[in-house]
Amino acid sequence: xxxxxxxxxxxxxxxxxxxxxxAVMAGKREYIRAFGQEVFLRTAPIDxxxxxxxxxxxxxxxxxxxxxxxxxxxxDMKTLPKGQPVFALLTPAxxxxxxxxxxxxxxxxxxxxxxxxxxYDWRSPRGGNLNVRYGIEQLFVQQGEGRAIEKRRGxxxxxxxxxxxxxxxxxxGTAVVKDFRWSPLGIQVELLRFNRRARANNNAxxxxxxxxxxxxPRLRLTLQNVSEQTLTLADPAGxxxxxxxxANLGIETxxxxxxxxxxxxxxxDAQTQIQLAPQEDIALELELGERRWHVLEADxxxxxGALKQPAMFRLIYHSPAPGQSDSTYWVGDLxxxxxxxxxxxx
Numbered sequence: 001x002x003x004x005x006x007x008x009x010x011x012x013x014x015x016x017x018x019x020x021x022x023a024v025m026a027g028k029r030e031y032i033r034a035f036g037q038e039v040f041l042r043t044a045p046i047d048x049x050x051x052x053x054x055x056x057x058x059x060x061x062x063x064x065x066x067x068x069x070x071x072x073x074x075x076d077m078k079t080l081p082k083g084q085p086v087f088a089l090l091t092p093a094x095x096x097x098x099x100x101x102x103x104x105x106x107x108x109x110x111x112x113x114x115x116x117x118x119x120y121d122w123r124s125p126r127g128g129n130l131n132v133r134y135g136i137e138q139l140f141v142q143q144g145e146g147r148a149i150e151k152r153r154g155x156x157x158x159x160x161x162x163x164x165x166x167x168x169x170x171x172x173g174t175a176v177v178k179d180f181r182w183s184p185l186g187i188q189v190e191l192l193r194f195n196r197r198a199r200a201n202n203n204a205x206x207x208x209x210x211x212x213x214x215x216x217p218r219l220r221l222t223l224q225n226v227s228e229q230t231l232t233l234a235d236p237a238g239x240x241x242x243x244x245x246x247a248n249l250g251i252e253t254x255x256x257x258x259x260x261x262x263x264x265x266x267x268x269d270a271q272t273q274i275q276l277a278p279q280e281d282i283a284l285e286l287e288l289g290e291r292r293w294h295v296l297e298a299d300x301x302x303x304x305g306a307l308k309q310p311a312m313f314r315l316i317y318h319s320p321a322p323g324q325s326d327s328t329y330w331v332g333d334l335x336x337x338x339x340x341x342x343x344x345x346x
Contacts, residue, residue: 033176036168039090039098039112040181041136043165056140057149059165059177063088063100064137066130069253072104077130080105084118086132087173094321094332097164103132107173115173136167136175152182157345160337161186161226184227187317189336192285193218194343195305215305216289216341221315223334224281231276233330234319236284238272241319244293244304247312247338247346254311257294257301273322286315288341305341312338312346 043059063070071077080086086105090098090112098112107115119131141149154160162183168176194217221242225231234241240261246253274282286293294301297308304313315336322329338346 029174029176032168032170032174033178034168036170036176037112038096038166038168038178040096040164040166042097042162042183056138057146057163059137059139059163061100061134061136063103064132064134066103066132067248067253068130070100070103071130072102075103075105080118080130082118082120086116086118088114088116088132088134090114097332103130112169113173114167114169114175134175136165136177139165139177139180154186154188156337157188157190159186159188159222159224159226162334182226183334184225184229184231185233185330185334186224186226187334187336188220188222188224189315189339189345190220190222191217191339191343191345192220195341196343214287214289216287216293216303217305217339217343218285218287219339220283220285221317221336222281222283223276223317225276225278228278230278230328231330232273232322232326232328233276235272235274236282236317241272241317242284242286243316243318244288244295245314245316245335246295247314254295254297254304254307254313257296258292307341310340310342312340312344314338 041061043061066077068077084105086103087108088103089101089108091101092112093099114134114136116132116134119133149163152161153163163180164183165180166178168178170176193214195215221236223233223236236242243261244256246255248254276282289303289305291301294303295307295313296302304311317334317336319330319332319334321331
């Protein structure tokens with residue numbers, strides 16, 4: 001009988017201990033929610049419904065999947081096991097947004113950072129990229145709102161409106177999702193023409209079924225004001241308002257050959273600014289075979305359709321801060337969907 005009582009007390013003690021641990025964890029998160037540093041992170045929702053848990057938005061971040069180029073030098077990510085704590089360092093950008101800087105395994109002593117864990121072992125067959133979870137991959141919403149959020153975010157090939165999640169950060173990097181807002185500016189890429197020919201045919205002067213098609217695509221880039229007020233922004237047709245960047249992870253990247261706009265610092269004046277009324281858009285048609293869009297392969301400039309390996313790219317729209325304060329002026333960088341020279345859009 002005493003043994004039975006002792007066993008019962010032990011079970012009760014373990015249950016109480018678990019409850020205390022859960023209460024402490026919940027209390028910590030509520031403290032961070034109330035008093036933590038607030039940052040906005042750009043993200044995109046996917047799979048908005050869970051039949052067992054109600055509506056929620058599943059979130060991914062630009063630093064959820066990383067390549068070796070995005071890791072702090074000296075850190076061998078191939079040796080990191082699943083569950084290894086890591087820290088994503090962030091830098092402030094425009095409109096309260098924070099951008100990813102680098103990933104490290106050493107807890108930072110200052111600055112803004114998020115604590116995460118390696119999602120799978122690099123040495124697994126899925127290797128090539130490093131996946132990290134930060135505990136902010138879900139945002140629960142009221143029943144019925146998940147689909148509406150997904151619809152507003154946009155579909156592949158359609159207008160994309162970035163969701164910007166407000167996150168509270170604790171001193172140890174623990175992150176808690178608070179709420180979200182929508183970017184006032186949406187972006188869309190449409191491929192008007194892309195390379196349909198076999199690579200062998202493209203190396204000849206003529207193809208069997210007609211003249212050679214251009215190697216690189218012609219596309220339409222659209223920016224739309226999706227807010228309820230007029231926006232002023234840098235003219236996307238102006239100098240250095242658009243740059244082409246590699247969107248590959250875990251494989252070779254291709255920097256833009258023309259480095260004139262590698263670090264745009266132009267201050268727009270009256271001639272380089274445009275105004276968009278609510279729901280108004282502006283569209284540009286771009287020939288990516290032009291020299292300004294060439295990238296480096298083996299230190300030689302080539303157009304993206306002539307690369308030896310298929311590669312994904314994004315266009316980044318830049319709208320730097322104006323010389324004087326203007327509350328309606330949109331400041332920041334806005335990436336397009338990823339695309340390649342053969343008609344694929346992600």
